[in-house]
Amino acid sequence: MKTFTATEAKNNFGAVIEALSHSPVRIERNGLPVAVVVSARxxxxxxxxxxxxxxxxxxxxxxxxxxxxxxxxxxxxxxxxxxxxxxxxxxxxxxxxxxGLTDLPFPSLPADRIDAMVSELLSEAG
Structure with missing residues (x-):
């Protein structure tokens, strides 16, 4: 993780943005961490x-x-x-x-929707 002082971060914000493409960035003031900046992703x-x-x-x-x-x-x-x-x-x-963490079953499609999907596939194939 790249570290900048607060003053460096303020004066070189472009470098902070560039460093974010690799990892989060730590900002320190008086040698103590005050923030960690992460990329949008x-x-x-x-x-x-x-x-x-x-x-x-x-x-x-x-x-x-x-x-x-x-x-x-x-x-x-x-x-x-x-x-x-x-x-x-x-x-x-x-x-x-x-x-999946519950005892509930996974949902299934209603029969009419399954029938419509099958009909659509058959019409495309034929």
Whole structure:
């Protein structure tokens, strides 16, 4: 991790930005760390991890909203996008990961939707 003094960071902000492409940057004042700066990509990854950790903690606490959303998703009453949004998740995989921590079954497509998909495939093939 590259370290800059507060004065160096202020006077050479371009160098700080460049250093972020390799790793987080530590900023020190009077020899003591006062901040750590991370790239936008690293922050997004940390934010996603935080959302997932928060959702898992809610599930462990048996939070009624979390359990209700997962139950609705499991029963195919709501879609994955709506469920993920309600739980503060950004990716479908996070929702499946969370659902896997429960005794709830993974959702399946309704029969009419499966039939429509099969019909579409058959019409494309024929």
């Amino acid at each position: 690293e922050f997004e990854a940390m934010d996603n991890d935080y959302a997932m950790t928060k959702a898992k903690a809610s599930l462990i606490r048996h939070d009624p909203l979390t359990v209700a959303v997962l139950t609705q998703y499991s029963n195919a009453e709501i879609g994955s996008v709506e469920a993920a949004n309600k739980l503060g998740l950004k990716f479908h995989g996070q929702l499946l990961d969370l659902l």
